[in-house]
Amino acid sequence: MFKSEVYTKRRKELHKKIQNGIALFTGNTEAPMNYPANTYHFRQDSDFLYYFGLDLPGLTGFMDFDSGKDRIFGNDYDMDDIIWMGPQPTVKDLALKCGITDTSTMSKLEETIKDSLSKNRKIHFLPPYRGETKMTLGSLLKENPCQMKTLASTDLIKAVISMRSVKEEIEIDEIEKAGDIAYEMHVTAMKMCKPGVKERDIFGTIEGIALAKGGGTSFPIILSVDGQTLHNHAHDNILKNGRMMVTDAGAETILHYASDITRTTPVGGIFNQQQKDIYEIVLKANTEAIKATRPGLSNRDLHFMACKIIATEMKALGLMKGDVDEAVAAGAHALFMPHGLGHMMGLDVHDMEALGEDFIGYNDEVKRSKQFGTAFLRFALPYKPGHVFTVEPGCYFIPELIGMWKAEGKFKEFINYSKVESYMTIGGIRIEDNVLITEKGHKVLGKPIPKTVSEIEKTCS
Numbered sequence: 499m500f501k502s503e504v505y506t507k508r509r510k511e512l513h514k515k516i517q518n519g520i521a522l523f524t525g526n527t528e529a530p531m532n533y534p535a536n537t538y539h540f541r542q543d544s545d546f547l548y549y550f551g552l553d554l555p556g557l558t559g560f561m562d563f564d565s566g567k568d569r570i571f572g573n574d575y576d577m578d579d580i581i582w583m584g585p586q587p588t589v590k591d592l593a594l595k596c597g598i599t600d601t602s603t604m605s606k607l608e609e610t611i612k613d614s615l616s617k618n619r620k621i622h623f624l625p626p627y628r629g630e631t632k633m634t635l636g637s638l639l640k641e642n643p644c645q646m647k648t649l650a651s652t653d654l655i656k657a658v659i660s661m662r663s664v665k666e667e668i669e670i671d672e673i674e675k676a677g678d679i680a681y682e683m684h685v686t687a688m689k690m691c692k693p694g695v696k697e698r699d700i701f702g703t704i705e706g707i708a709l710a711k712g713g714g715t716s717f718p719i720i721l722s723v724d725g726q727t728l729h730n731h732a733h734d735n736i737l738k739n740g741r742m743m744v745t746d747a748g749a750e751t752i753l754h755y756a757s758d759i760t761r762t763t764p765v766g767g768i769f770n771q772q773q774k775d776i777y778e779i780v781l782k783a784n785t786e787a788i789k790a791t792r793p794g795l796s797n798r799d800l801h802f803m804a805c806k807i808i809a810t811e812m813k814a815l816g817l818m819k820g821d822v823d824e825a826v827a828a829g830a831h832a833l834f835m836p837h838g839l840g841h842m843m844g845l846d847v848h849d850m851e852a853l854g855e856d857f858i859g860y861n862d863e864v865k866r867s868k869q870f871g872t873a874f875l876r877f878a879l880p881y882k883p884g885h886v887f888t889v890e891p892g893c894y895f896i897p898e899l900i901g902m903w904k905a906e907g908k909f910k911e912f913i914n915y916s917k918v919e920s921y922m923t924i925g926g927i928r929i930e931d932n933v934l935i936t937e938k939g940h941k942v943l944g945k946p947i948p949k950t951v952s953e954i955e956k957t958c959s
């Protein structure tokens with residue numbers, strides 16, 4: 499974890515933002531996989547990590563906004579635990595690591611909450627996303643566990659988002675490290691992308707790199723020649739010439755900061771003309787969007803800039819037709835790019851998504867679009883220095899979507915369906931990088947990963 503002062507400073511800032519009441523930060527518990535003692539890999543809650551930094555299960559962070567005091571609730575391990583787990587620090591020792599001297603047992607937490615409820619004190623908590631946390635909060639607060647998300651504190655959500663959105667230097671250093679691990683993962687995947695190799699072999703190898711060099715992957719790896727399925731978690735294909743492999747994969751550092759990179763590689767390492775045509779379009783959308791990234795520009799404007807590049811170039815290839823501005827305004831480009839340009843990234847790969855996407859990326863003035871494609875844009879607000887984003891345009895040939903729109907005659911004034919059908923073997927192409935917004939512009943984070951046609955062909959050879 500970082501030095502204790504980091505967490506003390508963050509909590510002090512949060513105390514200034516919330517006027518009264520108490521806040522509960524329920525750390526994650528072990529989650530059973532198939533029987534109680536056989537648990538999933540433990541992942542601490544990111545908000546708990548941000549304010550308390552302790553990467554162990556069964557702890558709750560507590561802040562009293564009226565008295566200005568913070569406390570850690572948790573139970574010390576007993577001798578039975580130590581026999582199986584080895585020596586463990588006490589809750590007191592742990593709390594000191596994040597600058598807190600006041601600790602109590604979990605049974606005292608129940609008493610504290612009971613007392614706060616009896617005094618009608620405001621109890622702030624963030625929306626829980628795990629069943630165990632919903633049950634804990636429901637039982638402490640005497641509420642229906644299924645209602646806990648709607649009862650979460652909007653004031654606390656907004657205060658936390660305002661802090662976590664702007665990354666500190668130490669956080670940026672961590673994201674750089676996560677990007678460096680992603681470099682190893684992606685270059686390895688490119689080198690393995692040969693006919694006859696199983697997707698599963700590459701998937702397992704690069705997941706191993708994430709585990710060997712950091713804290714594992716930042717999300718389940720997407721790796722498939724069926725890249726037209728945006729979140730394809732199946733790895734059952736055997737690579738064949740003429741296909742393209744989408745690898746969307748990132749690592750977490752030991753401190754849980756993420757990277758999230760996508761590269762698309764032709765099987766065998768050499769692009770054919772059709773692959774190159776579409777690849778260059780996505781590459782242009784990626785590089786031009788990154789070049790334009792600066793404080794003040796909104797992610798929605800950047801998204802539409804990338805969509806217009808895709809539509810313009812698809813028109814030049816003959817896959818789209820008509821007026822590009824009209825086509826993009828109508829949403830016709832979403833046949834090829836049905837997702838948003840990117841998302842915030844930090845302690846979560848989709849940073850703070852558990853707090854509610856609309857609190858992060860939208861506000862009273864900027865509302866989420868209902869249009870297919872644009873509706874999936876996770877963030878529409880202007881960038882600020884310290885924001886970290888993904889820039890991830892893509893072009894996909896989704897047979898089911900193309901078939902449906904063609905049958906409906908949808909956007910037939912903008913889409914040349916017969917030409918589109920001659921590109922179906924492409925599957926999908928996505929190119930994604932991680933970008934920090936600086937005072938004057940931007941910085942691409944992590945060691946640069948081969949991206950141009952020639953760089954990829956060279957790496958594969």
Ligand code: GLY
Pocket residue numbers: 717746747758759841
């Ligand atoms: N890279 C996976 C995602 O952004 O959803």
